[in-house]
Amino acid sequence: MAFQTEYAFTLPNGLIDREGNLHREGTMRLATAADEILPMRDPRVQQNPSYLTILVLSRVITRLGSLTALRPEQVEQLFAKDLAFLNDMYQRLNGLEERSVEAVCPACGCRHQVPLNFTQEG
Numbered sequence: 801m802a803f804q805t806e807y808a809f810t811l812p813n814g815l816i817d818r819e820g821n822l823h824r825e826g827t828m829r830l831a832t833a834a835d836e837i838l839p840m841r842d843p844r845v846q847q848n849p850s851y852l853t854i855l856v857l858s859r860v861i862t863r864l865g866s867l868t869a870l871r872p873e874q875v876e877q878l879f880a881k882d883l884a885f886l887n888d889m890y891q892r893l894n895g896l897e898e899r900s901v902e903a904v905c906p907a908c909g910c911r912h913q914v915p916l917n918f919t920q921e922g
Contacts, residue, residue, distance in 0.1 A: 805830045806862060809889055813879040815864055823865025828886070831894050835859045844872075857886055 806829045814824035839845055839855035858872045867874070878886070903914040 807889070807893060809886070811864075811878075811882045812885055813882050815867075815874065815878055815882070817867070817874075821865065823867055826864035827862045828860050828889060828893065829862050831856065831860050831890070853883070853887055857883075857890065860890065861886070 806827045808825070808827050811824045811826070814822045816822055835856055839852055839859070842851070842855055844851045845855060854872050854875045858870045858875045861870045861875075862868070864870055864874075875883070902911055904911050
């Protein structure tokens with residue numbers, strides 16, 4: 801069995817490019833150490849640590865619609881809901897934080913926590 805390094809996603813809203821095309825379907829790859837270390841040298845991150853998210857996502861998103869690589873300026877144009885979605889996915893894929901949602905059993909009505917699983921594994 802091959803080790804999976806890329807995962808598909810669909811953005812809640814999507815990126816609208818200069819021509820008015822909507823891009824929602826994409827792929828994200830697992831992060832490398834360089835993906836997290838190299839952006840730390842960028843002056844934009846040194847001025848505003850929150851910008852690290854923009855740079856890291858621009859490195860690990862391998863496709864969004866017909867775009868085969870995202871520039872940081874394009875990631876800046878994402879809607880806040882999409883940025884949050886991608887950041888959550890990044891955290892989950894790279895094992896940085898476990899996420900779950902509350903679910904209600906349709907049969908008995910009991911509430912319980914269900915882990916989010918972007919990878920569809922397990």
